[in-house]
Amino acid sequence: MSAADAIVIVGTGAAGVGAAFALRSAGCTAPIVLIGDEPHPPYDRPPLSKAVLLGRLPPERTQMRRQEIYAQRGFDLRLNRQAVALDRTARRVLLDDGSAIEYAQLVLATGARPRRLDVPGADLDCIHVLRTLDDAVSLRDALVGSPRLLVVGGGYLGLEAAASARKRGAHVTVVECAARLLPHVASDEMARFVRRLHETEGVEIRTGATLRTLHGTGFVQQAELADGTRIDVDRVLFAVGAMPETSLAVSSGLAVADGIQVDASLRTEDPHIWAAGDVARCGPRRVESIANAQHHARIVAASILGQVPPRAEPAWFWTDQYEVKLQTVGLLREDDEKLVRGSPLRRSFAVLHLRDGRVSAIELLNRIGDLPAARRLVAAGATLDEAQLAFQHPDHERQIA
Amino acid sequence: MSTHPIGHVVSEDGTRRSLEAEPGQSLMTVLREHDLPLAAICGGCLSCATCHVYVDAAWVDRLLPPESGEIELLACDPTYRPGASRLSCQIQIVDEIDGLVVTVAPQA
Ligand SMILES: Cc1cc2nc3c(=O)[nH]c(=O)nc-3n(C[C@H](O)[C@H](O)[C@H](O)COP(=O)(O)OP(=O)(O)OC[C@H]3O[C@@H](n4cnc5c(N)ncnc54)[C@H](O)[C@@H]3O)c2cc1C
Ligand code: FES
Numbered sequence: 001m002s003a004a005d006a007i008v009i010v011g012t013g014a015a016g017v018g019a020a021f022a023l024r025s026a027g028c029t030a031p032i033v034l035i036g037d038e039p040h041p042p043y044d045r046p047p048l049s050k051a052v053l054l055g056r057l058p059p060e061r062t063q064m065r066r067q068e069i070y071a072q073r074g075f076d077l078r079l080n081r082q083a084v085a086l087d088r089t090a091r092r093v094l095l096d097d098g099s100a101i102e103y104a105q106l107v108l109a110t111g112a113r114p115r116r117l118d119v120p121g122a123d124l125d126c127i128h129v130l131r132t133l134d135d136a137v138s139l140r141d142a143l144v145g146s147p148r149l150l151v152v153g154g155g156y157l158g159l160e161a162a163a164s165a166r167k168r169g170a171h172v173t174v175v176e177c178a179a180r181l182l183p184h185v186a187s188d189e190m191a192r193f194v195r196r197l198h199e200t201e202g203v204e205i206r207t208g209a210t211l212r213t214l215h216g217t218g219f220v221q222q223a224e225l226a227d228g229t230r231i232d233v234d235r236v237l238f239a240v241g242a243m244p245e246t247s248l249a250v251s252s253g254l255a256v257a258d259g260i261q262v263d264a265s266l267r268t269e270d271p272h273i274w275a276a277g278d279v280a281r282c283g284p285r286r287v288e289s290i291a292n293a294q295h296h297a298r299i300v301a302a303s304i305l306g307q308v309p310p311r312a313e314p315a316w317f318w319t320d321q322y323e324v325k326l327q328t329v330g331l332l333r334e335d336d337e338k339l340v341r342g343s344p345l346r347r348s349f350a351v352l353h354l355r356d357g358r359v360s361a362i363e364l365l366n367r368i369g370d371l372p373a374a375r376r377l378v379a380a381g382a383t384l385d386e387a388q389l390a391f392q393h394p395d396h397e398r399q400i401a
Numbered sequence: 402m403s404t405h406p407i408g409h410v411v412s413e414d415g416t417r418r419s420l421e422a423e424p425g426q427s428l429m430t431v432l433r434e435h436d437l438p439l440a441a442i443c444g445g446c447l448s449c450a451t452c453h454v455y456v457d458a459a460w461v462d463r464l465l466p467p468e469s470g471e472i473e474l475l476a477c478d479p480t481y482r483p484g485a486s487r488l489s490c491q492i493q494i495v496d497e498i499d500g501l502v503v504t505v506a507p508q509a
Contacts, residue, residue, distance in 0.1 A: 044444030051445070061426060062444065066434040073436070290442055318448040325448060325470070368448065369473030
């Protein structure tokens with residue numbers, strides 16, 4: 001088989017690695033080349049802001065597979081190697097070492113890069129982002145000695161990092177420019193609960209607060225908000241979202257609009273190029289989650305092989321903060337009708353989201369046992385009655401055999 | 402660091418394999434590193450139940466018992482077997498479990 005039969009995958013995150021394994025599992029015998037620009041063998045990101053920051057999980061334990069497995073599966077895994085350009089006419093990927101690889105099919109699974117705010121002082125030392133293993137280790141090591149940490153951004157990533165840092169003894173302030181925490185990704189009910197939780201744990205939360213300037217000489221020492229408030233800090237974490245890493249698509253003229261545009265089979269407008277995971281925009285919204293990346297991996301593998309793609313699954317996301325586990329199934333919309341079941345006070349409740357009388361999403365707090373039911377209800381677009389039946393016990397007495 | 406045989410893992414097709422592990426790893430990471438068919442979507446955060454294994458009867462009582470969350474998550478899985486089912490991310494490799502025998506549960 002010539003190199004031109006190769007399936008080349010750029011990006012070794014959940015989507016890229018998942019696609020490689022899904023291709024092999026589905027019987028694909030073509031050469032598969034995996035190109036990743038990070039120095040580490042492929043690893044899981046979710047534990048980075050949780051167990052790794054807490055110091056409970058050594059970084060090497062986040063590794064997805066033993067390194068020899070990649071060779072055993074016949075993958076040509078190239079780490080520390082960046083794809084810098086595409087030549088779509090010749091069907092070649094150009095790498096940063098000057099070499100080029102021909103592809104029959106190309107999967108762009110380049111994920112997303114963390115955003116940094118463009119405020120004065122943003123280039124001072126002791127300012128962090130959190131996306132890679134190296135980022136996590138650097139922040140973990142910065143949390144010794146109870147530093148004052150300012151987390152900019154009250155989304156899931158910022159709040160997980162805040163919780164982990166607090167547990168490590170840091171003095172934590174979270175600033176969020178929206179009027180509440182978790183804008184767009186949680187209901188008001190859930191966001192209120194999460195705010196109280198952090199405040200109880202000793203985190204200072206400031207919503208409606210915009211960072212204006214970071215002050216310091218060499219390293220950051222003070223943060224100034226738009227209302228003039230000044231906060232003394234030792235460390236700052238930017239957790240203000242991620243931008244899809246679309247540069248290869250943009251420079252090669254593929255359609256990009258908050259992500260590389262793909263159809264339901266995850267194909268771009270170029271019949272030999274596909275996109276999967278955080279970087280792919282399939283449908284009305286780009287989704288950033290592991291479940292989505294893994295699902296994309298299976299779809300793209302099936303599409304490339306001309307097989308029937310797996311059924312669509314409702315979006316699914318989870319977060320762990322302190323002793324609390326929050327799961328979200330389905331995509332939320334501001335205008336959903338909402339019903340709370342269970343007890344926020346007892347730290348065990350569900351928020352049912354209804355759209356046109358049907359269950360469109362469910363948030364579960366400390367009710368992981370309800371996850372399978374929640375998935376089923378959202379996937380089926382169940383009626384309120386059906387949902388009530390599944391969630392009728394306020395404190396859900398489950399029969400544990 | 403010394404590696405430990407964790408005894409046998411029985412795959413879906415009934416074949417047995419012996420795996421090496423290091424103390425401090427979770428069983429999930431061992432299984433996945435060795436490319437057993439385990440989604441382990443959440444990476445060990447006790448949030449997905451896709452790292453489900455059946456522990457051989459002779460071994461059940463020799464492991465630390467599961468936390469309540471683990472059973473809650475497992476109990477709704479159609480492939481749940483009371484007593485035998487565990488989430489492999491919640492089982493830590495320690496010297497005492499050398500020789501452990503588990504079977505990877507079918508993925509839902
Ligand atoms: C700290 C943290 C915690 C998270 N927690 C959760 C969680 O609890 N639950 C959840 O569902 N999701 C969580 N997520 C989101 C989840 O990790 C992502 O959705 C998922 O990693 C997306 O996978 P991906 O393969 O699309 O992209 P990525 O994991 O971003 O992988 C893309 C890879 O491609 C590489 N790359 C980019 N461009 C190039 C190039 N030109 N050449 C070579 N390589 C390149 C990148 O360096 C990267 O290694 C978390 C994310 C972070 C950062
Ligand atoms: S890996 Fe998700 S619960 Fe074990």
